[in-house]
Amino acid sequence: MNFTNKVAVVTGAGSGIGQASAFGFASREAVVAVLDRDRESGEATAAHIRQQGGTASFFAVDVSVPNEVKSAVEEIVSRFVGIDILAHCAGIQSYGNAVSTTEEGWRKTLAVDLDGAFLVSKYVLPTMKKRGGGSIVITGSTQSLVAHRNSAAYVTSKHAIVGLVRSIALDFAANNIRANCVLPGAIDTPMLRWGAARDPNPERVIEACHKLALLGRMGTPEEVANMIVFLSSDLASYVTGATVVVDGGQLVPCGGTAFQLIGTGAEPE
Numbered sequence: 612m613n614f615t616n617k618v619a620v621v622t623g624a625g626s627g628i629g630q631a632s633a634f635g636f637a638s639r640e641a642v643v644a645v646l647d648r649d650r651e652s653g654e655a656t657a658a659h660i661r662q663q664g665g666t667a668s669f670f671a672v673d674v675s676v677p678n679e680v681k682s683a684v685e686e687i688v689s690r691f692v693g694i695d696i697l698a699h700c701a702g703i704q705s706y707g708n709a710v711s712t713t714e715e716g717w718r719k720t721l722a723v724d725l726d727g728a729f730l731v732s733k734y735v736l737p738t739m740k741k742r743g744g745g746s747i748v749i750t751g752s753t754q755s756l757v758a759h760r761n762s763a764a765y766v767t768s769k770h771a772i773v774g775l776v777r778s779i780a781l782d783f784a785a786n787n788i789r790a791n792c793v794l795p796g797a798i799d800t801p802m803l804r805w806g807a808a809r810d811p812n813p814e815r816v817i818e819a820c821h822k823l824a825l826l827g828r829m830g831t832p833e834e835v836a837n838m839i840v841f842l843s844s845d846l847a848s849y850v851t852g853a854t855v856v857v858d859g860g861q862l863v864p865c866g867g868t869a870f871q872l873i874g875t876g877a878e879p880e
């Protein structure tokens with residue numbers, strides 16, 4: 612996988628999966644546009660890439676604000692000529708069920724997690740069309756397919772992203788643009804640690820996250836980034852409209868591992 616002469620836009624690149632993806636593209640020769648609403652961490656990602664001999668610039672963008680996304684895309688195109696790859700990793704977690712979620716909280720989560728995916732795609736797609744093709748990878752979640760309790764707004768936006776990705780794949784295939792969705796399981800990032808810290812016993816949550824996967828551990832941001840980079844590369848030239856789970860086998864056991872151990876009627880080995 613090599614991205615010489617390719618321009619990759621990575622959102623949420625200041626932390627976690629986005630940062631690992633930015634490093635993954637840069638180490639394979641792509642020019643990387645680092646987008647994040649957090650200036651300090653975004654600048655740090657871009658600076659690290661440059662220190663390693665790569666090419667990267669930081670753009671301060673809140674992906675839920677249309678004008679900020681539009682201006683950043685215009686600036687990237689004027690500086691780097693075009694965009695070949697979009698890896699959208701910016702996102703926020705939120706908690707609450709369909710009653711306890713405030714209207715403001717609902718709108719905020721959907722604004723970042725769903726509108727953000729729409730807005731970056733909306734403004735990047737015309738530049739890809741002009742360039743003759745490209746690849747979009749949007750970060751969903753295993754919660755694009757199943758639900759966690761007390762996460763109504765997050766689960767809703769992650770489910771909706773799959774529809775957006777399939778629509779883009781369908782509508783822009785004729786323009787040589789592929790669109791795919793990566794669905795991570797429990798990945799050890801600041802977002803996951805933030806969620807765990809809200810529990811009275813954060814270590815118990817971390818342990819549960821490790822046990823969630825068949826592989827017996829949480830994933831690393833790099834393990835998700837590897838899939839994002841692969842899907843963005845020519846090695847994935849026949850993959851579009853796909854939802855690719857990167858979860859260490861979390862979704863495999865029907866009813867979860869606890870049910871498989873005690874509830875299926877089969878003798879445990």
Ligand SMILES: NC(=O)c1ccc[n+]([C@@H]2O[C@H](COP(=O)([O-])OP(=O)(O)OC[C@H]3O[C@@H](n4cnc5c(N)ncnc54)[C@H](O)[C@@H]3O)[C@@H](O)[C@H]2O)c1
Nearest residue numbers: 623625626627628648673674701702752795797798800802
């Ligand atoms: N960590 C997990 O277990 C996990 C699991 C499934 C899906 N995901 C998804 O992966 C993506 C990345 O998550 P992560 O775990 O790396 O989180 P993270 O918090 O480590 O990184 C997210 C980055 O997005 C940025 N961001 C947040 N809101 C933004 C906005 N409005 N505009 C621009 N940037 C913004 C943050 O500043 C941060 O740098 C998210 O979409 C998340 O929902 C994560």
